Amino acid sequence: MEQFQWLHRHGVHHMGSTLMGHRSPQVDQAFTLVELLVAAAIGTVVLAATASVLISQMRMTSKFYTAGQVQQDLLRLHRFLLAETNEACAFQLGSTSLTSCGAACTQTGSSELRLLVPITTSVNSDPTAAASLETIVYRLSGNNLLRSGPRILSSGALDTTAANDQTDVLVIDNVNTFTPTLSADCNILTLALRLNVPGTTDTVPPSTAGAEVFTLRAGTRVFN
Numbered sequence: 001m002e003q004f005q006w007l008h009r010h011g012v013h014h015m016g017s018t019l020m021g022h023r024s025p026q027v028d029q030a031f032t033l034v035e036l037l038v039a040a041a042i043g044t045v046v047l048a049a050t051a052s053v054l055i056s057q058m059r060m061t062s063k064f065y066t067a068g069q070v071q072q073d074l075l076r077l078h079r080f081l082l083a084e085t086n087e088a089c090a091f092q093l094g095s096t097s098l099t100s101c102g103a104a105c106t107q108t109g110s111s112e113l114r115l116l117v118p119i120t121t122s123v124n125s126d127p128t129a130a131a132s133l134e135t136i137v138y139r140l141s142g143n144n145l146l147r148s149g150p151r152i153l154s155s156g157a158l159d160t161t162a163a164n165d166q167t168d169v170l171v172i173d174n175v176n177t178f179t180p181t182l183s184a185d186c187n188i189l190t191l192a193l194r195l196n197v198p199g200t201t202d203t204v205p206p207s208t209a210g211a212e213v214f215t216l217r218a219g220t221r222v223f224n
Helices: 002-009 015-023 033-087
Strands: 090-093 113-118 133-141 144-149 166-172 175-182 188-196 212-217
Touching: 033 113, 033 166, 033 188, 033 212, 090 175, 133 175, 144 175
Parallel strands: none
Antiparallel strands: 090 113, 113 133, 133 144, 144 166, 175 188, 188 212
């Protein structure tokens, strides 16, 4: 009893509660299972949304890249046809080939384009003589543009050996529109072209715009 009175006189009457306070158990603030499940669900939704945006952006980038490639293909096709038509002396549409450079031609009504090309082995030969003429045929099969006629050598010149002629060689695929029309003198070709963008419903040029129109002129050239 005296001990407690001594403690009380010396201001230590809160000692017991203070010591008990230091020894009281700590309550941890942990997450419950429900909270963890809710957090996981929210995280999953956020992750899915982020992935969706990334995939959408990747597809859009790929789409633009592919459309750009198709635009380049269209320009390359134009350059290729420009070189071919410069070798021709006349154009014809349909399944019948011209027999001479000055003959009348079919001007509309077919997507099959024929180029009458002088092929000579001598500078003194008449390039417009019937024996020196070859026909290059372009036709659409499905979405494939095919070429038949003299083989193209690695130099870019046409093979003068008729036995080496090729049939239905693929020039370009994914062709949406290939519509040729000719002038009355059979020397000017107006060609409407449109290509499909692979893996999409888009086209180059877009379907909401007109097709790409090229005007090509026949020219006579002698191959040596």
